[in-house]
Amino acid sequence: MAETIAGTRRLISKAQNLHDAYGPPSNFLEIDVGNPQTVGVGRGRFTTYEIRVKTNLPIFKLKESTVRRRYSDFEWLRNELERESKVVVPPLPGKALLRQLPFRGDDGIFDDSFIEERKQALEQFINKVAGHPLAQNERCLHMFLQDEVIDKNYTPSKIRHT
Numbered sequence: 416m417a418e419t420i421a422g423t424r425r426l427i428s429k430a431q432n433l434h435d436a437y438g439p440p441s442n443f444l445e446i447d448v449g450n451p452q453t454v455g456v457g458r459g460r461f462t463t464y465e466i467r468v469k470t471n472l473p474i475f476k477l478k479e480s481t482v483r484r485r486y487s488d489f490e491w492l493r494n495e496l497e498r499e500s501k502v503v504v505p506p507l508p509g510k511a512l513l514r515q516l517p518f519r520g521d522d523g524i525f526d527d528s529f530i531e532e533r534k535q536a537l538e539q540f541i542n543k544v545a546g547h548p549l550a551q552n553e554r555c556l557h558m559f560l561q562d563e564v565i566d567k568n569y570t571p572s573k574i575r576h577t
Contacts, residue, residue: 444470446545446560448538451530452483461485462530464537468560474551474574480561488565489537492544495555499571502550505543508536 450465463483470478489507496504523529544550545560552573558565 442472444468444472444475444545446538446542448534448541451534453525453530460525461487462525462533464534466541466560472551475557475561477561482559482561482563484559486533486537488559489540491565491567492555492559493540495571496544496550496553499555500549500553502544502547502553504550505540507540508533 445468447467448464449467451462453460453462455461463485466482466484468475468477468480486507493504493507496502541560545556550556554569554572554574557574558569
């Protein structure tokens with residue numbers, strides 16, 4: 416039902432009640448990447464990030480979860496989505512190869528400012544990916560976001576709404 420006002424069509428919407436205005440949001444998926452921790456020594460040194468998920472989307476088995484992931488896990492997820500889904504997957508932040516050169520005046524990829532920049536870029540990446548309705552059906556995304564350990568020998572499949 417539409418009403419015409421001076422040649423403009425406007426949909427007539429029902430008034431919002433208090434429950435609509437202040438009740439729980441209809442659908443939400445919040446993903447935060449934070450709390451970076453660098454572990455290991457020498458060539459075995461790497462940084463992990465905490466991935467915190469809060470959602471009420473029925474396709475996710477857990478409504479809240481926290482896991483730790485490293486950059487290579489994000490690469491794995493991106494490669495799996497590109498291979499298994501019809502989703503156009505956004506790029507990851509770069510590998511920062513120049514930051515890994517010796518004799519720099521900072522800590523390279525372990526420098527606090529670099530870790531902070533990467534954390535923000537990874538958060539943007541995972542929110543774009545996880546917000547895509549087709550990506551939400553992919554088992555690899557669910558493992559990445561909610562399983563303590565990623566089973567990289569998993570059988571790719573679609574998640575079914577329960």
